[in-house]
Amino acid sequence: MGQQGRSEARMRLWHNAASPFARKVRIVARETGLGALVDEVQTLVNPAKPNADLAKENPLVKIPALATPDLGTLYDSAVICEYLDSLNGEAPLFPKAGPERWRALRLQSLGDGILDAAVLLRYEGALRPEALRWADWVSGQWSKVRGGLNELERDCPTWDGRFGIGQITAACVLGYLDFRFPGENWRQPHPALAAWFAKISIRPSVKETVPA
Numbered sequence: 001m002g003q004q005g006r007s008e009a010r011m012r013l014w015h016n017a018a019s020p021f022a023r024k025v026r027i028v029a030r031e032t033g034l035g036a037l038v039d040e041v042q043t044l045v046n047p048a049k050p051n052a053d054l055a056k057e058n059p060l061v062k063i064p065a066l067a068t069p070d071l072g073t074l075y076d077s078a079v080i081c082e083y084l085d086s087l088n089g090e091a092p093l094f095p096k097a098g099p100e101r102w103r104a105l106r107l108q109s110l111g112d113g114i115l116d117a118a119v120l121l122r123y124e125g126a127l128r129p130e131a132l133r134w135a136d137w138v139s140g141q142w143s144k145v146r147g148g149l150n151e152l153e154r155d156c157p158t159w160d161g162r163f164g165i166g167q168i169t170a171a172c173v174l175g176y177l178d179f180r181f182p183g184e185n186w187r188q189p190h191p192a193l194a195a196w197f198a199k200i201s202i203r204p205s206v207k208e209t210v211p212a
């Protein structure tokens with residue numbers, strides 16, 4: 001046994017190297033020192049063709065999903081990340097209480113919301129038949145992405161070197177935009193965020209999980 005509350009039993013993470021939500025979990029596993037206990041299983045997902053094996057673990061048929069030794073399978077990324085953090089006795093990535101906790105959870109929700117819109121845009125472009133595409137819906141999703149980025153730009157000067165769950169989610173947002181929407185050039189209108197992202201991109205947990 002390691003630190004207080006830490007179980008040494010292995011866990012199984014259903015993930016995909018392209019998934020920004022799964023990347024949150026993979027970064028948290030590394031930042032909490034639990035990486036060696038988490039077996040990462042590459043999983044293909046497609047909302048138009050549900051993965052039957054994954055459906056047995058998560059009725060929503062989404063990744064990430066984490067098979068735990070004591071609780072069955074957990075989902076979604078916010079729950080899994082907080083679960084892993086709870087196994088780590090020191091330096092929590094989720095502040096335990098007070099205004100810091102609500103700020104961190106709001107920042108995570110902001111990043112998750114940007115990702116929801118960006119992942120839907122990806123499905124729209126890559127999966128939906130051209131004849132069924134809806135331009136107003138696409139531009140509505142881009143408004144969420146860009147509005148969310150503006151808020152990250154405004155907020156990031158307050159982060160003060162912290163790399164908790166909110167910042168981890170923000171890193172996954174920016175990495176996903178670079179990966180799936182390289183033409184978006186989010187850096188130009190968001191210079192503080194761009195500088196922050198360059199700085200945190202050298203962390204091993206971030207480098208080891210670059211989307212592929």
Ligand SMILES: N[C@@H](CCC(=O)N[C@@H](CS)C(=O)NCC(=O)O)C(=O)O
Pocket residue numbers: 018019020021022045046047048060061062063064076077078112119
């Ligand atoms: N709210 C979920 C979102 C997860 C999600 O959308 N995952 C995508 C991959 S990045 C997925 O599994 N999509 C398959 C589908 O929508 O059927 C979380 O935070 O884990």
